[in-house]
Amino acid sequence: MFSFFQVMLLRTAYSTRKEFHLAGKLTGHGGAVLCLSVTEDGKLLASGGADGLRIWDMKTRKQLSVPSRAGVRGAVTAVTWASRSDDPDDTRAVFFGTQSGSLVCWKQLPGKSDVVAFEEKSELQIAGASEITGVIFDSSTGQLAVCNCTGVVQLYSVDGNLRLSVLFSVAMDGIVPKSIVFCKGGDRRLLVFSLYNGAVYEFHSDGSSHCLVEGSGMIGSADVDLTKNRYITDDPSQGVGLFRLDGGRLKTFEVKETKGWRPRQVTFADEGKTVVSGSDHGRVYVFDRRSGEVVDELSIGSENWVQTVLVLSFLLLELVELDIIEHTQATECEGHSTIMAARSGDIDGTSDIYVWRRQRTERDSINTLTEKGYLYKLLQVIMLAATIAFILQNSGLWHFPRVHIVVEQEKSGTLYDQSTSASPVPRTSTTRDNRPSSGAFVPRHETLSGMGLLTLKRRNEAAIVAVQPQPSSKAKSEVHS
Template structure:
């Protein structure tokens, strides 16, 4: 039986200039990155406000992919973004301000459809609409201190249309294998050698893959099929273990993003009719249907845990020149948990009051006692001599 969960409640959203095509949240849930027709933007999730960014879209075209990465020697999460015209670039936070560390255009100049980062080896992998898969080593220049990318390999996979890519977490080598998943040809999934790009293995799910989300802890991958919705596969034997059916407009086939939420216990997916669906990962039970207020295509979703509260971010896909709202839902907290939180806050303020009283006594009573002792008649040897 799935654990009973309180409903998601919609909160204040973010007004995003231009269309929204991709979303990603830092590990601590404090900063949201969004990409779209007007480039990449940054948002302070705590205060629900925009953060100053280094640059707009320009010749790079619309931002199609954003990911946050834990990079060696960096105090904060680093942002990587890929664009419509084949550019990828890196932003990092320094002294509270984001700056661009590098920007480079891929040789094939194709739309970048997915990216992943390996924090163990500072490796970035990406794939493009031209069926190209690339691996880049990110290294720091000893003299300038700037990070620079060096191409490790570039490989073309025919009739593939890659939609998702990831480093194999079960591979602990210095050059982790790369898993890349495609939309065409019955959903091919290739495992490439991290050093050379050679094909190590290949299997097919028999359906198109619009997106993928990996849960390495439980050894599963959730694949989003534009025709029938998300499905869960075991990585050990490549067997489908669960399907999550969603309603759809059969007239149009549109890929949607899928992700895990609530520490892997839920699967969250968009739709082509204005809803975000939340499923229990194990049972497949539909836990919530979150409406965005219209029947538009909800292409982009992502999740985060912020102060132990589960949060879902989503955005609709309309015309490229339209402004969109990034919608925000938060899981309601149990009453007992809220009460406990209020009790802790009350206890904290009571403790402050007690400490303040003690400080007052120390600062004001001690001088009074000193004055009283000074006015008392002397005792002991001096008193006896006077007698």
């Protein structure tokens, strides 16, 4: 059982507007937590801080076995997961950068599914030997991008054995890159956000670059919504700024500053509908992007600096609430925004990673079955097809085939054509080669075997549903004669 002190400590973290509930916490870091990254399936979390890198199993909330030198390189300042889309073995690795300028790679060891451990594959000293401020991996191309405080931006190719090959290395004069993001497109362009002048630079695969957005002010962190061609930045003097990639400012989300300038991590959530920001006073702010209103405020239970924020918007293994139950079990829940946050200031003792999950509403359940589900998409397709068919039929450009439903009464030996008349039609038996028993030839397009059948057999009757083409006027007269 957990002690009374542990339970009370966890309860100090709370949601002010109850849009999110506290799902649990991860305990083990000593000192500030500076960066977070999660695998695409949401099962593993990598957290970097003053005491090095730790990897967590999100189902059990336990740390996994990592190399013994995890904390000897100093603070971990940037981290990203890497897995190639063309890798049949689904090799999982994590790249992280340190305050001293080392780029390190750990690879998951092969083994049983219930045993997860990592080994160190490589360590590389980045040019400039200064703090690595950003690292990101693109699974579609197998490329890794890195930047550091001296203005160095590097792009690597990562092979199946996790070996790095330099594609370009550029030193930007007078620029301190703070965030780095891959763009969509054939050459997988890079966006680099500058710390002190607020500018955004675009890099191509050959290392050439240009200033995409002339900035003003400072950028503490940034995130990009590529589907909507917009981005957000942490502007310590104002809050969170929302911009178009062409440079136009759309909105500002106010986050108060209480302790002087400190960078705060910002990120999109809910497919770009929500904006999330850390703060210098122990709270995470969740904004509605369209209205700019505060959706919720999440407190970590202290007034410490919250620089590190991570948002998950896919299937995640739920952490049992509050950790009060002695025997707990994680259950899989439907994808909803999950926010992780941790303290980032000078901290003595342990620093917990808090996990909040958005409350599920009745409207969300309906959306899962309609707007975001297959039923809604299927209905859209059916309505579109019906509309097109109606237009074509009434325009005279296309004639629909007549549908004949023929019910055969096995006992009476009589056919009823329900699409034209209720009058009995004499039975005419046919052979397998589509000839009547009398031997007269029947054209294939006028026989059931040439039109496709669906036969429903019951105890005393068989129903045959067939689509018969519209005969021409001449054909009609011949049939009736």
